[in-house]
Amino acid sequence: MFLLTVMAYDRYVAICHPLHYASMMKWSSCFQMAAGAWMAGFLNAVLHTSTVFSMPFCSNAINQFFCEIPHVVKISCSDSYLNEIWALLFSVALGLGCFVFIVMSYVQIFTAVLRMPSMTNRWKAFSTCTPHITVVSILYGTSLSIHLIPASNSPYNLDEVLAVLYTVVPPMLNPIIYSMRNKDVKAALRNLLDFTLGNKNKKDASHLPINLFHIIL
Structure with a gap:
């Protein structure tokens, strides 16, 4: 916060x-x-x-x-x-x-x-501002859920599920949300989507994992 x-x-x-x-x-x-x-x-x-x-x-x-x-x-x-x-x-x-x-x-x-x-x-x-607002909404939304919703007595253990969402989801989504404004990441994701749908040939696909990995790093 x-x-x-x-x-x-x-x-x-x-x-x-x-x-x-x-x-x-x-x-x-x-x-x-x-x-x-x-x-x-x-x-x-x-x-x-x-x-x-x-x-x-x-x-x-x-x-x-x-x-x-x-x-x-x-x-x-x-x-x-x-x-x-x-x-x-x-x-x-x-x-x-x-x-x-x-x-x-x-x-x-x-x-x-x-x-x-x-x-x-x-x-x-x-x-x-959109990525920052998204992360703030996710963090405060999950934290309010875990602290305001009463402890669950159901067999599904809702409080445990919410605690995992509160601690795992915001940090996991942070790099994804902020990276979506990067043009290289957008281009790599479009190439990955095209490859997945079968719209790219094998020559282009052979370079895709390395380029995407380098961009993520």
């Missing part, structure tokens, strides 16, 4: 202040914002980890694929609600703060885009 917030600021500067972009988004500034995002995420994780592992546990069997905090708290012998609620509230406040900042950034971005007289420039601006 912190990195997505920094990326929202980057798009705000690029679209609303294009003439000052080079001075506002210098390499040192980008490094500081990225380092700040990683440090904030690390401190948030340390906060939850120290809070959870200060509790006594009655069991070591967790009904989950990994150590999700709500499932770890369930096996605590103490009254864990008061110990963890303040850390959860702190994380919720951080998440809402990031979300509000992203929304405010895009309000400014869309206002600036709608003022552009050229439809071509509008389309370029919207296409620049």
